[in-house]
Amino acid sequence: MPHTLTISQLTDKLAQGELTSREATQACLDRIAAVDGQLNAFLSHDPEDALAQADAADAARAAGEIKPLLGVPIAMKDVIAVNGHPLNCASKILGDFNSPYDATVTQKLCEAGAVIFGRVNMDEFAMGSSTENSAFGPSRNPWDTGRIPGGSSGGSAVAVVADECIASIGSDTGGSIRQPAALCGCVGLKPTYGRVSRYGLVAFASSLDQIGPLTKDVRDAAIMLGVIAGEDQRDSTNVPEPVPDYTAALTGDIKGLKIGLPKEYQVDGLDPEVKAATDAAVAELEKQGAEVKEISLPHTEYAIATYYIIATAAASANLARFEGVRYGARVDGASPEQMNRATRGAGFGEEVKRRIILGTYVLSSGYYDAYYLRAQKARTLIRQDFLNAFKEVDLIASPTTPTPAFKIGEKSGDPLQMYLSDIFTISCNLAGLCGISVPCGFSKEGLPLGLQLLGKPFGEPNLLRAAHAYEQATDWHTKRPQLA
């Protein structure tokens, strides 16, 4: 069952010669054929191309090459460019767009020897928390296919948890890696803003977006981050910090690590089961020697409003390029303006339209100061809250989501309610922090729950150390759904 392996397990077996990359890749392809009909994690995949990459990896290994991901099948969120592959952002508007270039992350994964296969599902243009906003139908939670897998990187989480790939790449603008990881029961890491190049990641909100891995355990997240992090001359917002060996941080020793619990996170609507699981997880960390204390993040209640102004404003400009001139599915019109309007009216889904209009509105003449400028200032205050808190603690712990996965269709008529469920994940992006979600239990209905840890900028080593220590003491991450 090579598809069920973690990266470290698979690379061991590949190194020992017990398995080939072709076998592992074929196992993933077989698994997709068997289960993806009910999950809809993959928008497209090219078995021939995947196997050709696997064969090349096997040949490289035979020739003595050693690379961290040599021969490991990785699925890619449909928002990251891979040369010669489709790039749709789960939207109709891109038509049959085929990328003529590689994202930096794609290049780094290639250089590390990964088999990059498949385009996984997401909310259209990464806008959503359920993957229901995909133009190609929702992905389904492997634990209960009547429920959402979370989003926007829903396909990335489903593909990992359903063992359709060894690991996947997602993107996180307000929780889009951590939230589906929590709701599906895998590890999801959002690196510090500037840690991973955004070149080739189709932008939603440029000052919030970050690429990160979804994996079967914390060690895999550390391996993946080590591969994709680092300086890139093509991204001006990339921070030239050296990339440490993240796996070296996985010592299992968290004695003296200070963990903060924000008192403002005791919100209405926090599911008691979620709260109990998080409390138990924090107790486990305490048991291992971490010091736990209450902290305050006084501007928490303004985070969602701030986020939806800043993110939608950026999106309104970032998505202006999808208008039918140079690429994508055009709907004809008598003038460029009419063509643009018809193309965008037909090509964008409703959530995308909603956010573009909102973002356009908050920037429009007469409203900029009241909305956008004010939100930028609120962002300063929110960031300051965290920087103050991190003077006292090393990490902040909370639930990843206020509730377990909800039913498909349950919230789709009420976007505001959907937005409010991002309360625990959104501030991390506003403040430019790193964050991780690790499995921390199941609800009575058998749905996965996630523990979120947040770290200071470039504090990934401590973040991974704590997540790994917790994971070592529990077996939540090893549970797999029964799929017919």
Add this chain to the structure above:
Amino acid sequence: MREDLQHAVKLARIELTPEEEARLGSQLGDILKYIDKLNELDVKGVEPTAHAVPLTNVLREDQPGKSLSHEAAMRNAPQTANGLFIVPKIVE
């Protein structure tokens, strides 16, 4: 839909069906009401944050890099002729 939202729809160049316009109009009204929460906040003297990290002077040297082949540049275009991207006639 409110007039100021209609202005935004026009600027954003998105054609809406009447049903969409009604639905989005009411949803956006709710969202804007929620966002007004920010007005409670005292932001006097607070500097705005535009970037999550404080970097300056990120530049590249004036060295030519790789361009796309003409074929690769045009291959996703809905309509081309004479090596150009073709659009409905531009009339100012």
Add this chain to the structure above:
Amino acid sequence: MEYEAVIGLETHVQLRTRTKMWCGCVNEYGAEANTNVCPVCLGLPGVLPVPNAEALRKTALTGMLLNCNVPSYAKWDRKNYFYPDNPKNYQLTQLDFPSTIEGFVEFEFGDGTERVRINRAHLEEDVGKSTHFADHSGVDFNRAGVPLLEIVTEPDLTGADMAYEYLNALKAILEYGGVSDCDMEKGQVRCDVNISVRPIGQTKLGEKIEIKNMNSFSGVRRAATYEIERQIGVLREGGTLIQETRRWDDAVGVTESMRTKEDAHDYRYFPDPDLMPHAPSEEWLAEIRASVMELPLARKQRLIADYHLPASDAEVFVGDAALGDYFEVAAKGAKNPKAVANWVMNNLQAKLTETGGSVADLNFEASAVGELVGLVEGGQISSKIAQDVFVEMFESGKSPTTIVEEKGLSQVSDSGELEAFCNEAIEANPGPAEDFRNGKEAALNFLKGQVMKASRGKANPQMVGELLKKILGS
């Protein structure tokens, strides 16, 4: 009632860089359509801009040449508008923190010198180029992303001619600084004009009307002339003017309304999150400041004062900066700089035109031209011999003194030697000698020519004339 015009100009200038503003595509005019393009300048999904350091250097240099401040903080903003030639449908520009602010341009106008204040010169990106067909338009994105400097004046101009002279002065400065080639035909300079009129004596400005679509400086002058008259005409007839944008129709020679304030663009500017602010360091600025050169007007004034050149000569050297530089080296220490100027402007220019080269290609130093003029001025060689020496300099690169010595071209001023030449000439040509004695002055020139010929041009012509007169008159 008498009216006056108030004019401000917004001039867009393409910077001369090897590559575009945000990507490594080559910044060149005239390539096949859509061949100098990449994912970044085509605005493909997922791409990011990284600023060209040279464009920022040239912007700061322009600021210094325009007497502007270069603030310690500049940032980038997105200007949002849809247009088929605008790949991202937002243009990256500098809204409230531009790279340079508050300067001025001085130029000659009428009898004196005028000063127009510069509000700012900010950096942005050019868009693609559209071609129009019967039912469609086509877009070439080779130009998209070329660094573009927008230079905005204060409303200090008072007439169409003044606007025209300002533009010429600005162009000269930008060319001088190597900032831009300023080729209008290649679209490297484009200009919009803001015009209002008001009764003389009124301090409040009239309604500002923007004129677009001029393709030459003279077009700007004609459009401004037309528009000022039109606006005054409207007011004289009791009409009112409204703030609007008008298009110049060059063929017909009129402006037509494009849009009024009501349907003005709502550009929704906001800070670009993909680009980090630019905070010029003192070292960076000092390096650029060291490369600041003298401006054309200042140079002209200095050439006139230091070398006693007529204005027309000074203008030649300002118009061709390389030739001007050459002249200044050649004229160093010259007793008669005007003579050096003549050599450079006439003999040297002619020879360069003939060979198709430039002063940079010459295989002798500029000081050699000064030396050559010195030899003529000092009477060591005649101007005719100097021509031959000059040709030899071109061929061998040897110094004039060396050539004169090697070829024995030194002018003969020894009166004994010259007397022998003169006597020979008189003996050989008794007729003309007789003619001169009988009062035919022109005959002397013939005899002089014979002496020069016999001496192979080396005889000092002035002394020959005097000697001949002396011999024949005695």
